[in-house]
Amino acid sequence: MYELDISWATTANERRHLHWELLASERVRAVFVTARDDVLAIFFSGDFRDFDAWSRTLTGDLHTTAITNEKGAL
Numbered sequence: 328m329y330e331l332d333i334s335w336a337t338t339a340n341e342r343r344h345l346h347w348e349l350l351a352s353e354r355v356r357a358v359f360v361t362a363r364d365d366v367l368a369i370f371f372s373g374d375f376r377d378f379d380a381w382s383r384t385l386t387g388d389l390h391t392t393a394i395t396n397e398k399g400a401l
Contacts, residue, residue, distance in 0.1 A: 332366055
């Protein structure tokens with residue numbers, strides 16, 4: 328079990344996108360909310376190095392996508 332910092336996902340749209348992205352991942356076995364609003368507990372199939380690399384690409388992709396979608400909507 329690892330903690331995923333989601334403090335970068337500030338809007339409801341970013342958090343919804345993150346939720347779907349986590350559910351779609353074959354590496355994620357379960358996701359739990361924690362007492363902190365900006366952290367999720369993740370059951371991940373892999374070691375810490377794998378989780379760290381995976382989580383870095385996840386947050387970068389989602390943040391970029393959210394910005395792109397907002398600009399495209401204008």
